[in-house]
Amino acid sequence: MGQQCCQTCNKTTDEEKREILVPDQIIAQTVSIYNENSSSEFKQSVILLSKDEQYEEQPENAFPIESIKIPKQIEEYLSTLPEFNYQMNTRGQYLGAFLLKDNSQYDGEWHKSMRHGKGRCVFPNLVYYEGSWKEDKIDGYGRLIHPEHEYYEGLFTNGLKNGKGRVTQNNGAYFEGEFVYDKKHGYGIEVWPDGQQYEGQYFNGSKEGRGIFTWANGDTYEGEFKDNKMEGIGIFKWKDKEYEGEWKDSKMNGQGEFRWNDGRKYIGSYKNDKKDGYGEFNWPDGKYYKGQWKDGKQHGIALYKGKDMPNERQCYFEEGKRTKWIE
Numbered sequence: 001m002g003q004q005c006c007q008t009c010n011k012t013t014d015e016e017k018r019e020i021l022v023p024d025q026i027i028a029q030t031v032s033i034y035n036e037n038s039s040s041e042f043k044q045s046v047i048l049l050s051k052d053e054q055y056e057e058q059p060e061n062a063f064p065i066e067s068i069k070i071p072k073q074i075e076e077y078l079s080t081l082p083e084f085n086y087q088m089n090t091r092g093q094y095l096g097a098f099l100l101k102d103n104s105q106y107d108g109e110w111h112k113s114m115r116h117g118k119g120r121c122v123f124p125n126l127v128y129y130e131g132s133w134k135e136d137k138i139d140g141y142g143r144l145i146h147p148e149h150e151y152y153e154g155l156f157t158n159g160l161k162n163g164k165g166r167v168t169q170n171n172g173a174y175f176e177g178e179f180v181y182d183k184k185h186g187y188g189i190e191v192w193p194d195g196q197q198y199e200g201q202y203f204n205g206s207k208e209g210r211g212i213f214t215w216a217n218g219d220t221y222e223g224e225f226k227d228n229k230m231e232g233i234g235i236f237k238w239k240d241k242e243y244e245g246e247w248k249d250s251k252m253n254g255q256g257e258f259r260w261n262d263g264r265k266y267i268g269s270y271k272n273d274k275k276d277g278y279g280e281f282n283w284p285d286g287k288y289y290k291g292q293w294k295d296g297k298q299h300g301i302a303l304y305k306g307k308d309m310p311n312e313r314q315c316y317f318e319e320g321k322r323t324k325w326i327e
Contacts, residue, residue: 059113062098068105068120074128077147084130084153087141092117092133108133131156154179177202200225223247245270268293283307291317301326 058064070078092109094117099105108119114136115121121129131142137159138144145151154165161167161179168174177188183205190198200211207213207225214220223234224247230236235244245256252270259265268279274296281289290312291302297320304322305312314326 059095059098059110061101061113062106065097065099065105067097068107068122070122070128071126071147073147074122074126074145077145077151078128081143081151084143086118086131094118111135157181180204288312289317294319298322 092111092115094109097105097107103124105122106115106119108115108121109117111117115133116135117133119130119133123129126147128145128147129138129142131138131144132140134140138156139158140156141154142156143151143153144156148170150167150169152161152165152167154161155163157163160182162181163179164177165179166174166176172193173191175184175188175190177184177190178186180186184202185204186202187200188202195214195216197214198207198211200207200213201209203209206228208227209225210223211225212220212222213225213230219236219238221230221234221236223230224232226232229250230247231249232247233245234247235242240262241258241260243252243256243258245252246254248254251273253272254270255268256270257265257267263284264282266275266279266281268275268281269277271277275293276295277293278291279293285307286305287307288305289298289302291298291304292300294300298317299319301314301316303312304315304317315322316324316326
């Protein structure tokens, strides 16, 4: 009799159980939830919330479906990529797969009828996303796939690439570095299929600041960039020569020094990749020219010393040829 009474007293109703599991405060506890219609990998933990924050059985403006249908093109693309590693900062409640009002298909977590937490989505334009959501927007760490041309894996804020990430093109080119609201901004490395590479600073989507560009043939430029062009102070190295000085619009412009491996050297002014203005050219055998240049040629009054001349002499050049001596 006493035993029976104790058993009866220990019984609680379903309503009482719910009150015990979900008090008015957030419980620091997680439970595993698994949807049979989702892939086996999509098993997760969710945070229990207070009674006032209990989710509706079905999000507004969403219709339950058995599972999301990933187009074959995206499935084939996904098969070539490494397994995605979820890195979660926000969590919601997993409710299954739904068709949304804009014809997107979403399978993941929700909070107050908004995609929130871990989720996968196929958009109407066949773009595929998997990763973190916050208040119905892509936010946090995720992977966005455009099967026709590229995929991005990294950080998002409010639906835009923001923070560290990597964009890989279908042709093999990629950029890995920092983004600010969908634009390359900060430090990054960009590599092209033919072997060209840039490593350095970006500003508002363009190469800007200090960087190093390496061409497929081994030529390099190290220096300042502006709006994707060599501009400022920098050094360009070829296999047999190098130029160090000022640049503008990716051309030698201003003061600089050009050195050849055979010992020749020019120090002076450049304009649009050509010697222009005053400059001094020295040959390894002792010959030199100190004077004016125009369109890459000696032009004007100069001091000239030939290989076999004991002293320099003043002379006049026109379009690269000495026309007269000046006594």
